[in-house]
Amino acid sequence: xxxxxxxxxxxxxxxxxxxxxxxxxxxxxxxSISMAxxxxxxxxxxxxxxxxxxxxxxxxxxxxxxxxxLLLLRQIERMHASAQSSLDKVEKKLRIGLGEMVPFALIENxxxxxxEKYAHTKLGVFRGEYASLIEKLQRGxxxxxxxxxxxxxxxxxxxxxILEMEFVCxxxxxxxxxxxxVVDNERLLATRQLACxxxxxxxxxxxxxxxxxxxxxxxxxxxxxxLVEQGVGWATVPKMLAEERIEIGTLKxxxxxxxxxxxxxxxxxxxxxxRERGPVQQFLMKELQSLAK
Numbered sequence: 028x029x030x031x032x033x034x035x036x037x038x039x040x041x042x043x044x045x046x047x048x049x050x051x052x053x054x055x056x057x058x059s060i061s062m063a064x065x066x067x068x069x070x071x072x073x074x075x076x077x078x079x080x081x082x083x084x085x086x087x088x089x090x091x092x093x094x095x096x097l098l099l100l101r102q103i104e105r106m107h108a109s110a111q112s113s114l115d116k117v118e119k120k121l122r123i124g125l126g127e128m129v130p131f132a133l134i135e136n137x138x139x140x141x142x143e144k145y146a147h148t149k150l151g152v153f154r155g156e157y158a159s160l161i162e163k164l165q166r167g168x169x170x171x172x173x174x175x176x177x178x179x180x181x182x183x184x185x186x187x188x189i190l191e192m193e194f195v196c197x198x199x200x201x202x203x204x205x206x207x208x209v210v211d212n213e214r215l216l217a218t219r220q221l222a223c224x225x226x227x228x229x230x231x232x233x234x235x236x237x238x239x240x241x242x243x244x245x246x247x248x249x250x251x252x253x254l255v256e257q258g259v260g261w262a263t264v265p266k267m268l269a270e271e272r273i274e275i276g277t278l279k280x281x282x283x284x285x286x287x288x289x290x291x292x293x294x295x296x297x298x299x300x301x302r303e304r305g306p307v308q309q310f311l312m313k314e315l316q317s318l319a320k
Contacts, residue, residue, distance in 0.1 A: 033066065033070075036063040037093070041085055075088060122153065124155060126173065127248065134152070145307045165182070171308065176294070186296065223245055224246050252268065
């Protein structure tokens with residue numbers, strides 16, 4: 028048998044290249060490191076280090092045990108982290124509702140940071156219409172909702188404005204709208220428009236989403252943008268969502284006659300006002316609120 032401390036001594040000696048370096052790193056004496064390695068070898072019945080050279084080197088058995096030791100120490104770290112999470116009341120899972128008009132890019136980096144900081148919390152992201160997301164939040168099926176502002180405050184829900192998002196009108200580069208300095212209203216009325224359902228249901232954005240008499244309704248903005256790229260029609264979308272495609276030339280922004288100012292809407296974060304908020308939810312809320320700065 029061997030102890031975890033012996034394994035740590037072995038790994039330090041292997042990585043630092045000498046027993047002396049391992050002793051300095053771990054704050055131990057050279058003799059205690061040497062004795063720990065010898066005891067470990069005796070317990071395993073194999074020689075881990077070749078001591079015939081000036082600096083000890085790993086034997087074949089030592090190489091194999093080194094790889095196994097790394098896996099063992101990582102597993103121990105995960106066990107400690109899991110136990111600490113329980114002590115700190117870290118949530119086992121956290122569910123985020125994302126409005127259909129909110130680009131995933133808005134929370135992509137935030138999710139990565141959360142996964143690094145709270146490795147044992149399972150995150151879930153669910154798309155949906157505003158009304159459906161709010162119902163799930165009120166029932167406790169979601170912990171945080173990020174959606175476009177709907178002007179009315181739902182019951183038992185706290186909301187925070189986190190970002191002002193700009194919308195732009197887009198078309199295919201091959202569209203007749205693409206090369207016009209300003210696209211007049213008559214031309215827009217005569218051209219098919221694609222619109223996100225969530226946008227049609229939003230009192231702030233409905234006017235921009237229902238210009239043309241011929242409207243194709245879509246629930247997924249990415250699918251809608253693909254159709255715009257194919258020249259099926261024009262659409263109004265978050266600029267953040269279209270920027271990459273504009274850069275590579277598959278979409279083009281045009282200026283409509285009906286809009287003389289920048290089209291924007293607030294993105295809100297909504298949480299239950301009655302449920303307790305754990306460390307992960309508090310971290311996410313703080314990070315989302317920092318987007319406004």
